[in-house]
Amino acid sequence: MKISSRQTELVVGLNIPAEIGMELSEVATPALIIELDAFEHNVATLRERLDVAGVRLRAHSKTHKSVDIARYQIDHGGACGICCQKVSEAEVMVAGGITDVMVSNQVVDPKKVARLAQLASQARILVCVDNLRNVDDLSAAAMSKQANIECLVEIDCGAARCGVQSSEAALEIAQKIDSCSGLRFAGIQAYQGSAQHIRDYAERGREIDAAAGMAADTLTLLNRNGLDCAIVAGAGTGSYPFEAASGIYNEMQCGSYIFMDADYQRVLDAQGEQISEFVNSLFIWTSIMSKTRQDDAICDAGLKVMSVDSGLPVVYGREDIEYVGCSDEHGVITDPGNQLKLNDRLKLVPGHCDPTCNLHDWYVGIRNDKVECLWPVSARGMAF
């Protein structure tokens, strides 16, 4: 009936699947591995694309929840800062030395507002707002910490999630932010989340055109009322070419591009092909643990090491076998040639990278089949 710190220490201590220098074949299964060459390729590619387009990257750390990766994106990937979705994630990032953090989400609970203001006394903190009353709360909290919080008004530009429903509502909130001590009006958040995974390129483009149109209307109204938007933010891995070319957006919030996943492999580019500028760098390393039937085998990776909300994982580099069933700790792999053997290793491409990473405590970084680094999933489980 009490908190056992011994137990939590134990958890952290036992749960490391690899050692630096180890061969990949020796890494405990199941584990979350990053192929570093592919990861670095993805980081460099987006940097290049956004440099050419002349827009900033504020990389989304909700994908990886790792201070080490956030730092890599800033140091090598051209990111001006990062996004988080939760105050507790932002706390981990700031404690890890990241100094420019946007919570690209609403923070309305009084205790979370207080924690956000505390953070703003340590780092540049931005947050999204879609409620007038929330502005008062943020202002009071910021003032009590003698801090400044930069606020973006979020508009609902088609995803029907958070965000105000009209330019007029955005103006009202922006004016209020602009008038409040402790706050600075920083611009608008116009993320079209439901467009990211639309398979067809042209259809995806139409959704973003519509979103950019709403953002432009809001910008015009704000400008006409003397409010300057330093930041017009949005975009994800699936849609960023459209936002980057829109002339409206200036800050991209891509996250998944560093890893990709099985569902993003079903999103098509302008040629109707699988997106190829980013490659799979994230895998579940799994092994065969039971083989009692000719035509299938059981691996040790199930629901507790990957999220199947966007479909089952894909066996990487193998056309001959397929992951067809998932339970808590097991996966069923077809084996039509009856070739799989106990302890055979496979790489799985998870269906959806973000919630998969959130299940693990460590990234095992691999180069040339050797463990090069171990990165803690620093903000894993940080949900509030």
Added chain:
Amino acid sequence: MKISSRQTELVVGLNIPAEIGMELSEVATPALIIELDAFEHNVATLRERLDVAGVRLRAHSKTHKSVDIARYQIDHGGACGICCQKVSEAEVMVAGGITDVMVSNQVVDPKKVARLAQLASQARILVCVDNLRNVDDLSAAAMSKQANIECLVEIDCGAARCGVQSSEAALEIAQKIDSCSGLRFAGIQAYQGSAQHIRDYAERGREIDAAAGMAADTLTLLNRNGLDCAIVAGAGTGSYPFEAASGIYNEMQCGSYIFMDADYQRVLDAQGEQISEFVNSLFIWTSIMSKTRQDDAICDAGLKVMSVDSGLPVVYGREDIEYVGCSDEHGVITDPGNQLKLNDRLKLVPGHCDPTCNLHDWYVGIRNDKVECLWPVSARGMAF
């Protein structure tokens, strides 16, 4: 590029959603809460049912991954010991003082076999086997630690997952176990996992009858060859009344009964009603964080705090509103009466309890709307 212990300490330190004595309304959202009266009712109910049936309970800790709950099941719930699915889970349980642990799964990787043998020098350890060569490996590892590992032969009794495919194959492995130093033949594992969530009671019963028939055939063959089965193990929350009454099984491995979930609410009893002997005790505590449309609201609980593999969560105690959409950090809740307000709290019944618990670091135990205890999810993330 190195392990940062500071970061992991940080994670553990920041991630506690409540304090003992706090009002439920003050608990940070989203959080995993247990209504303790309901939990204790469930534990007492299964104990009573199995006492009457004259079979043992070996409670499955894969559901909760908590040393505190395992201990409660042993001290108050009549459990003779616990099950785990992974060696790393068993390590946490043994380190936490649990002395009788079955890994109800195959352990075939050489390093994991060595870790299992190490555990067997500290506690009673049982494991399942479905491969002849694995017996040699377990024996060698046990001998090297001067330990004894108790082995059950797993039979595939209908789920087409792990387990041998015939009584003859079971006999061959059992005889080998019986002949090997460091091992003890303990019986058979005959868990019919795919029957647990069959909606119709009679159909569920037919699947378990078939499984019990296969177990009986194997028992007969083993007995005829002089091999005694101290343990005939299987059963889960959905099917245990059938195994308990079969006259074949003597050890039940129920897990979900302590918590229940939205999917188990769709499993029917003999009267065609929702199972009522066990009640929902596990919830996601969530709050409304955005409300910009009349007919819906956005809550702060998404894919990172619950698994949707078995369907979306259900809003507890509310017929008027419905959780209809889930993204990484958000949920969409219908609000036909336009009654939800920012910071309103709701309880969600997760679709599937086991992989949901594995996302959290803490259980917040609630009684009479006050926080009574905080239990670490001690083996969270222990996947290998």
